[in-house]
Amino acid sequence: MAEPEFTARGVRIGKRLRSLTRAGQVRIRGGRLELLNSLGSEIDSAPVQAVRTGKPWFAADGKALADLNGRRYSLTLGDQDPPPGKPGPPSARRFIEAVRRAAGRGA
Numbered sequence: 648m649a650e651p652e653f654t655a656r657g658v659r660i661g662k663r664l665r666s667l668t669r670a671g672q673v674r675i676r677g678g679r680l681e682l683l684n685s686l687g688s689e690i691d692s693a694p695v696q697a698v699r700t701g702k703p704w705f706a707a708d709g710k711a712l713a714d715l716n717g718r719r720y721s722l723t724l725g726d727q728d729p730p731p732g733k734p735g736p737p738s739a740r741r742f743i744e745a746v747r748r749a750a751g752r753g754a
Contacts, residue, residue: 652675652676652745652748652749653673653674653675653737653741653742653745653746653749654672654673654674654675654737655672655673655674655724655725655737655742656670656672657670657671657725658670658671658672658673658722658723658724659671659722659723660673660682660684660690660720660721660722661720661721661722661723662718662719662720662721663719667684667690667720668684668685668690669685670685671683671684671685671690672684672685672687673722673724673742675695675745675746675749678694678695678696678749679692679693679694679695680692680693680694680695680698680713680715680746680749682713682715682720682722690720691715691716691718691720692715693715693716695746695749695750696750696751697715697716698713698714698715698746698750699713699714700712700713700714700742700743700746700747701743702739702740702743708738708739708740709723709724709725709738709739710722710723710724710739711724711739711742711743713746722739722742724737724738724739724741724742725737725738
């Protein structure tokens with residue numbers, strides 16, 4: 648099994664005004680973006696080349712949007728980068744950069 652290129656745990660995943668999970672996981676592995684619920688079951692997945700990501704201009708730093716298979720998901724990741732040498736929650740900016748790198752679009 649391939650090592651994940653990006654993983655974020657404890658992610659709030661929502662669709663429109665509905666929260667799908669408050670402790671989900673976002674993973675990029677093998678050229679696919681996967682959204683998982685707190686139990687590890689797949690909510691949705693798509694090849695990274697077909698995924699559109701962005702950051703809403705009106706939202707906090709930890710918010711990101713992801714369009715997969717014609718569905719728009721709102722993601723709330725860690726809102727700050729970890730201090731040097733300490734692990735911490737990934738930010739929305741790092742998630743968006745990881746999707747672009749995996750899709751070959753540059754960062």
